[in-house]
Amino acid sequence: MKKFKSIYILGVTMILLLVVSCSDILNEQPRSIYEPGFFQTEEGVRGGVTALYAHLRYIYGNAYFYNTGVTGTDEATYAQSADQNFLVMDLSGQGEITATDSRADVLWGNAFEAINTASGVIENASEVDGISEALVAEANFFRAFDYFQLVQTFGGVPLDLGAGELEFNSNPVRVSVRNTVPEVYTQAIFPDLITAVENLPDNPRVTGGVTKNVARLYLSKAYLTYAWWLENPNNIPTYPETSRTDPDGNDANWYYQQAYDIAIEAIENPGPYALQETFYDVHYAPNDRNSEILLYADRTETSEFYNDASLTWGNGGGADNFAVWMMTWNYTVIRSSSSDTEWNGNIESVRREAVQSLGRPWTRMAPTIDAITETFADKTNDSRYDGTFTTAYRSNIDRSPEVNGPIYNANLMEIQAGDPVLTFLDEQPDTPISYPSDPSRGANIGAGELPGRSDFVIGPEDISRIVYPGLWKLGTYRTDSGDGLGEPNAATTRPFNIAKFSEFYFIAAEAAVQGATTAAGMDARDLINVIRERAGHWRWYNKENQERIEDNSAEMVAATPATIDIDYILEERSREYFAEGFRWYDLIRTQKWEEFASSYRIAGSNYGDHEAQTVQRNIQPHHYLRPIPQGQLDALQISSAERAEYQNPGY
Template sequence: MKFLNKLIPSSRCLVLVTLLATVACNEILEENPYTTFTTDYFKTSGGFRSAVVTGYAGMRFNYGPIGALDINVFGTDEWTNGDQAISSPLNVYNVSTSEGDLLTPWNNNFWHINTLNLIINLKPEELIEVREADRVTWVAEARYLRAHYYYLMVTQFGAVPLDLGSGELQFNDVPTSAFNRLPVDDLLVKNYQAMIDDLTFAVENLPAKRPERAFNLSKAAALHLLAKVYLYRGYSAVKQPSDFQNAYTTAMQLIDGKDTYGVALLEDFADVFREGNDYNAEIIYAIERLPKNNTANEMIDPSTDFANKANMTNNMFNSNYQGPIFVFDPSTTPPSTQAYIDGRPLEYGRPLRRFAPTKWLFETAFADKKNDSRFDNSFRMVWYARSVSATPPATYVNRLNAIGLAIGDTAFYLTKRDREADSLKALAGAQKKNYRVFGPSEFYTNTNRTNLIYPSLKKFQSVQRANFQDASGRPLPVSRFAETYLLAAEAAMLLGQPGEAADLINVLKRRAAYRPELTPGEVDSRYAAIEVTAADINIDFILDERTRELAGEHSRWPDLAARGKLLDRVPTRNVDAANIQPHHVLRPIPQSQLDRMSDPDKAKYQNPAY
């Protein structure tokens, strides 16, 4: 696996280009121009800590850039491609072994694992001026990170090597053309056990709580991921009889000990993703980034770098609010190009139109948009007349005024039902609406490309950017306490306790019923309308509830694949993914990896049917 030596070249010399000084949110990336040094550097306090923080920073490859988003969002029941990503291979299931998006995790995660192997295996007596308390905590962080990297790989590719050239979970500094993936079934057993062992150590040795203003790892993060790994193994071919019980027990340890672990559900779902509230108690773990700090975020150019470590979530889910249908007067010569919204206001993001919600997500998963606040708090349906300029151009203001609008007025509105759109469009005289109205039947689909507009995910809205083209500088949530409830509920269901599962889900339902403008009585009434009972609980309901709670949070593809529901749900809910085949439940091993191997029989290392 020659690519494993990106950080660790041949012999025992090392070249580190950049190292994060700390993961605290108020610190920045520091350029440390080390030339070459031996692995002895990692035996020092500074070197050991730098390796841990490099492990933190490497997670940015997996959460935010376009490749990481594509492999987790496309080809699911929730999302299809927008007009800027027509027929994306991962969405239409025309996936080849040369698919570039798959290289985002493949080319980056193993060398981070290798670095973590190095410091995890250092013995206390080998270290130089490293306090034992620090060593234990840093090893716990490193083991969580290693488990998380393996979780990301196994949920996409199936079994992946533990032996990177020098033995299982050992540091390797010698280039190798071996690919230690066989036998696959035995390796998958070891993959899951390694993750569980690492996370168990992390639970025992990490601090109980994370800092208030940083996403350093904690027991809460380890418990959450450990519960998920137990659950996923329970669905797998290498399941153990105790997996679902262990998943339930682990998730409930976090729920019952929420005060000890410093986690809580927020009262208002809208506050979970509110910009400026990124370090709230519901976010257990997020990938750290800092607003307007390209250096800290390892961004060369945040307006053009869609890959590497960019957080593109603020731009990829947006529809085309600048499209031709929104131009004031297209009949002029030459045609006017000025739209109801002037430029690209920071609030609305860059309309890159990569991911569009499926009809199923809009109409079925979120069928009740009144009593359940999560749709309104997750999706943008109204765009207001805004300018990208602090002082709106006079021509723009005048054109707004000419059609009866002013800065801040509604520019266009997406209704939740066609009959509402029809009623608004039928108004005349003094009641006529000056803004544009679109009903659900007019939303963009791959067969209806007239209006490139659709409900746009707003969870990751990022106003604090230096330029309207830029990627986000916000931390990107990975583990939320709300999902811990969903994991516990699912495990309870699998243990034959649907009543317990319903009780856990109803905690989220009650929060979903809350809107700050409602009276307590009105909240109770809305909760009663969406409350569930034991009779409602099954795996499809659990997956529907995960959509309502977690839509767009970069986990849907592995969620469906791990539970064996990809083939069942995707073709009936995503019309663009009708080509899905049984072998698509795993990603192909990248061809570039197989080409590096010395073994001429490369096919035996590939996943079935690729």
């Protein structure tokens, strides 16, 4: 496919003027554009808007950027096969985050490309016949969206890309000035999102297109985030240095109220969006692109061209959606026995397969023990643990090519295709698990046995950096596998979800806790209970692979504290959005990162290691911003002193 790029302000950082490719879901045609004047045509404007959707694939689903939002939080740590990209993000003595190895560079490069494209559309569309305000508002949305992601990650960033603030630039420029955080919010993010809310339609122009409520979500969340920034409860430094005052003269309370009001307006006027009936339905792969999802980075299994990635082999780069590989451990080492009298461990009973519970293992990230035991403490009433993790690894010997049986497993008991080979228990059992001294005796991974059970087991207090529950919610899904194992080595062709209707309830609840005046029946507890009530509804039990029609909503609501505080909202957000890339942003927004994630527990990196260790993290105030990428700094033609001043302090 042809790509046209022009160097803009920062040397090696490139700006995509129009289209890399487009999704067939968007129902657009890919194009190649050769000069900026093409924006002055209807074809160019429409192509530019298409490129804004396409750029999401290069950020969301990229495992290295995904890692920056999850590793180092209370949700996850590095796993046994982690390289430096993951080790440094843990802040636990495995290396320091630097401008060279912080993978927030994925966001920096791709976001600025899209921002310039959006500016090109916004500047030129009014001169083109046949272009509606609604179409241009899509460009307003994406420019604000990218600036919002950037300002949360890096602090103040440049509004001038070489031709003036928020102006389209087509000429190489090697100087840059960073605006302050208030300037980015009040000059770029808020105005663009307000325009988007005013001009976008209630229903999407194309499948997956942005709407009034998508813009409302980000406007309410931006108001919420900026309110926290103004309040600055723990005196976290900002950069470039500036006073915590609003240029428009509003205080934090004003912004909390705006966040609450806009979120409530969206809840009361949902348009085509709605909560799914169960948490399981939100993440069940055949139900992708459901009514709860407001924004996603789309993929497809029907065409490599439109997918912008191979359908048979993922290289872990470009537009690949390979995030879920990172928290997928190497379950393919599991072995069963062909003998019922002595253990010989010679049957590969769980093979790599392109299904939601398995997929391609990389073992780069692992959930912490505390996430399993504390965040998801209630595994009986609350469906979200079962709807988040793969906790039962089942035999797939019947998939072509078939593996001849019989096969014997724990306690040398016979199992069939579809039976669990390894189960991660919900709770530590009263009967101690018998872990073998020889790891190969425990399914080749040091798993344990319980009397009368044919599946090997591992307790929740016993997970390690090498063996842990996988991430079902983001798992692989293909419809073209037939009776075989499919294409598990390809990047997943599922869309990567970016925003959900459910988050309106969390935004409004958080704003209420921070002091917003609430409407009748919509205080923080009321709002959180909508989410918790839904979590109590079951329709399928992943662990047992069977239907489970059960309503525990009353128990879930009864267990909600009478008074909701920010800590409880953060706990609920983790249960709802575990390992989706939200967590670091949630903890830095509320300045709770050190409080929630300064230590964690996990066992070591060897098979059979079940001895949990408490690991301390060294989270410093400067870590609340990621470093400006080194490639950005090297491209600037400025003095060393100016380059040092451009970088965030501490890096």
